[in-house]
Amino acid sequence: MKNPRIARALAVAAGLSVSALVVSACSGGSAAPEPPSSEWELTDQTPAPSGDIDSFTWSIYAEPFSLDYAYAFDYADNQVLANVCESLLRLNPDFSLSPGLAESYAQPDPNTWVYTIREGVTFHDGTPLTAADVVASMTRHLDPAVGSFWYSVYQNVTSIEQTGDREVTVTLSAAGSQFNLAMGGAAGVVESAATLAETGADYGNSSGGVNCTGPFRLADWKSGESLTLERYDEYWDADLAARAGEVEFVFQADPTARVNALASGEVDGTWMVPAAAYPQLSGSDAGDVYFGLTTAVASLIVSNLEGPLGNAKVRQALLMALDREGIVQAAAGGVGEVTDVLTTESVWVGADPAAVETAFEDVDHYEYDVEAAKALVEEAGVAGEELVIVTAPISGEFAVISQATAAAAESIGLTARIESVTPGAYTSLFSDPSAREGVDLFFTNWYLSSPDPLEMYAVLRTGEFSNYGNWNDPEFDAVVNEAMAIDDPAARSIQTAKAQQIANEQVPWLPLYTTPMSMFLGDRITGVAPSIAFMYYPWAATIGAR
Template sequence: MSTTRRTARRLSAAAGIAVAGALALAACSAPAADDEKTPAPEWELTAQTDAPSGDIDSFTWVSYSEPYSLDYAYAFDYSDNQVLSNVCESLLRLNPDYTLTPGLAEAYEHPTPDTWVYMIRQGVTFHDGTPLTADDVVASMSRHLDPEVGSSWYSVYQNVASIEKTGDRQVTVTMTQPNSQFNLAMGGSAGVIESAATLAEKGADYGNSTGLVNCTGPFELTAWKSGESVTLKRYDGYWDDTLRAKAGEVDILFMTDSNARVNALKSGEVDGGWMIPTDAIAQLQDSGKGEVYFGLNTAVGSLIVSDLEGPLGDLRVRQALMMAMDRQGMLDTAAKGYGEVTNALTTESVWVGASDAAMTAAFDGLQEYDHDLDAAKKLVDEAGAAGEEIVITTAPIGNDFAVISQGAAAAAQSIGLKAKIETVSPSAYTALFSDPSAREGTDLFYTSWYLSSPDPLEMYSVLRTGEFSNYGNWSDPDFDALVNEAVAIDDPAARSDVTAKAQRITNEQLPWLPLFEGPMTVFLGDRVTGVAPSVAMLYYPWAATIGAR
C-alpha cells in the first residue's frame, strides 16, 4: 500500500469525527422560526456521578452506530472508541479530567530530546491469560508504521525512527526530531497494546466481528453481533483493582435512528447512552427514568474552508462571513442552546498544564466577529467579491448539518455573495476528509472536531503547511514556525505560551471558521450510576465504573 493510500485511509476514518460530532450536538430537531428566541437552557457540568451502591449483574447501553472497527489502528471515531476503551488499554491512561497517568507503562523517561523510554508494567495479562511483555508493546506500536496496515494514527508516528525492546520490560522509541506530542498521544488509541500472538494469529480478521480482540482491559469482548450489538464480560484477572468492573456484563446496542435511541432510554429498555440528541434532553429529564448529565468535551463545531482559490481565499471575505453568521442563533437552533459560541478552534479543557499567561493570551481578547451586516458587506465590496458564489457541502446526517449549511448560505447571501448548498450522501461527505478530489468545487463544509490528547497542538499541528488535514491548503509561515517550535518543547507551560500565539493567528486568519462548543452528554437510567461524564470515555474505561444505583 502506498503512503498516499495509507494517508487517505487514515483521514477517511477521521471523517467519522465530523459525523459523530454532529450527532453529539443535535440529531432531529426542527429549526426555529426567525423571530423566535430560544431561551438558554439551564445546565451545569458534572465531573462525577454518584458512587454505586454495589456491583450489578449486567446493564445495557445504546450507541448511535456500530463500530467501523475495533482494531485500535482504525479506531478513530466515537462508536469505535466508546467500546474499545473498556476492552483495550494504552501505555498511558487519559483520565476524565484529561490528565495523563501511568497505564500499561508504569513509568516513562525522556532521557534525550529524541527518545521516549517506557517501563512496561508487570503482573498484567491479556484476556486469554498470557502475560504482557515488551515484545507485545513493540509489535502493537510498530503496526502504525506499517503501510500495509494503513493506521488511522500514522500521523502520531510519522517522526518515529525506531521502536525497540531495550530491556526485559523496557521499550525505547527514537524520534527523528524532538516531539512532545508523541508521548501525549500514548493515552489514546495510538498507545493501545495488543497481544503480538493474537495480531499474528488473527491477521486480517483482527478487530472485526469474526476475529474480535484480545487486550488487557477490565472487560473482555466476548461477542459482536454484526448490525446488532457487542457484549462485554468482566475480566476477573484485571490488574488494576481501582478499576475492576462493577458489572458482570455489558450489552452495547446499535441504534442508528435517533428516535429509537431516545425511546429506548425513555422506556427503560436500555440503561444509558452517550451523546444525547439535544432536542431529546428535556424529554429524558422529564421521563422519570433517569437523568441527563453534562460533562467535559474537547470538540468545536467549525466550518472548514476547503477552497482558498475562490472567494474565501480573500481574508476579508472570510471575516465578512463570520460577521454575517448568527452563530448564537445557529447554536440555539442546532443544539438547543447547550453550549456557547467560540472564537477559537480549541476548548480550554485541552490546555492541560498551560500557564495563566498563556490562557489569557489564547482566549482573552480574541477577535469576536460580532454580528454586523453593514461592516461585513463593506468587506465583501472591498474584496471585489460581490456576486461571487460559494458552495457549501452538506449531508443528511443530523439537524445541525441542515441548520449550519442553511445559516451559512443565508449569511453569505445577506452580504452580497451567492451561495449554493450541495447535498451529498453521508459516504460522499466522509470522502471530503480523505480525498482531495472529493473537495473540488466545495468552499465550506462542517465538522465537530474533538481532540484526543490534553494539548491544543493536536489541533494546530494539522493546520501546518502541507498537512493532509489542512483541507484548504492554508499556509502561514509564522504559524508553521510557532507550531514547530511548540512541538519541540516538553514543558507544558512553556509550550502553551507559544501555542497561544498560534491560536491567535488562526483567530485572525480563519483557516476554519469556529462556531460553537458544547458539553458531552450522557443519560443514566434509574438502575445505574458511577460514570464520569467526559469525552474521555473514548479512551477511559467508563463502563467499569458503572454499578447499581
C-alpha cells in the same frame, strides 16, 4: 493512507437530532435576537454506586466500524474499545495523563521516549504482557499495509525497539512533545503480538475479535445488533475492577428509537443524547441527562482558498454574518456556547494561566454584525461571487449549519449554493482532495484526543493532510514547529497561544460553537464521569448499581 479524521466529522452529527431547521441568521438583520434561555450545567462525576450490578445495557448510535485500535477513530468504536484495550498511558476524565500499561516513562533526550512496561498484567487469554507485545502493537502504525488512522502520531518515528526485559524505546527524527501525549489514546493501545499474528486480516472485526488487557473482555458480537462485554476477573488494576458483570451495547441508528428505549427503561444509558430529546429525558422518571467535559469545536472547514474565501477579510465577514447564538439554539438545543477559537480550555492541561488568558481573551471576537460584514465583502471586491457549501443527510445539525451559512453569505452580498451528497461522499471530503474540488465549505465537529491544544494547530501547518484548504502561513508554521519542540507544557502553551491568535485572525476554519458531552443514565445505574474521555478511559468499569 486512510485519513485519520474522517470519523470526527460524521460521528458527532450522527448522534444528534434537531427539530428546527431555520435560524435567525436567515433574517439578515444587523443584530441577533435574544435567544431563549437554556439551563444546563457541567457535572464532573455522577454519584458513586451503592454496589455492583449483574449487567446493564448501553445504546450506541452506530455499530463499531472496527475494534482494531489502528482504525479506532470514532465514538462508536472507541467507547467500546476503551473498556477492553488499554494504552501505555491513561487519559483520565479530567484529561490528565497518568501511567497505564507503562508504569513509568522518561525522555533522556528531545528525540527519545523510554517506556517501562508494567509487570503482573495479563491479556484476556491469560498470557502475560511483555515488551515484545508493545513493540509489535506500536510498529503496526508504521506499516503502510495496515494504513493506520493514527499514522500522523508516528510519522516522525524512526525506530521502536525493545531495549530491556520490560523496556521499549521510541526514537524520533525530530523533537516531539506530542508523541508521548498521544500515548493515552488509541495510538498507544497494546495488543498481544500472538493474537495480531494469528488473526491477521480478521483482527478487530466480529470474527477475529481482540485480546487485550482491559477490565472487560469481548464476549459476543452480533453484527448489526449488539456487542457484549464481560468482566475480566484477572484485571490488574483493583481501583478500576469492573462493577458490572456484563455490558451489552445495542446498536440504534434511529434517534427516535434510541430516545424511546431510554425513556422506557429498555436501555440503561447512552453517550451523545439527541439534542431534541433533552427536555423529554431531563423531565422523565427514567433517569437523568448529564453534561460533561468536551474537547470538540463545531467548525466550518474552508476547503477552497482560490475563490472569495481566499481573502481572510471575507472569511471574517462570513463568520460575523452567522448568527451563531441562533445556531446553538437550533442545532444543539441551546446547550453550548459560541466560540471564536478552535480549541476548548479543557485541553490546555498544565498551561501557563497567562497563556490561556491570551489564547481565549486576547483574540478577535466576531460579534454578529451583518452591516460590518457587508463592508468587508465590498472592500474585498468579491460581491456577487459564489460559495459552494456541501452537506449531507446525516442529521438535522447538518441542515441547520448549511442553511444558516448560505443565508449568511447571501446577506452580505455573496451568492451561495448548497450541494447535498450522500454520507459516503461526504466522508470522501476528508480523505480525497479531488472530492473537495469546487467546494468552499463543509462542516466538522473536531475533537482532540490529547491534553494539549497543539494537536489542533499541528494539523493546520502547511502540507499537513488535514489542512484541507492548503492554508499557508509561514509565521504560523514557525510558531507551531517551535512549540512542538518544547517539552514543558507551561512553556509550550505560550507558543501555542500565539498559534491560536494567528488562527483566530486568519480563520482558516470558521469556529462556530462548542457543546458539552452529553450522557443519559437510567435509574438503575450510576458512577461514571460524563467526560469525552470515555473515548479512551474504561468508563463502563466504574458503573454500578444506584
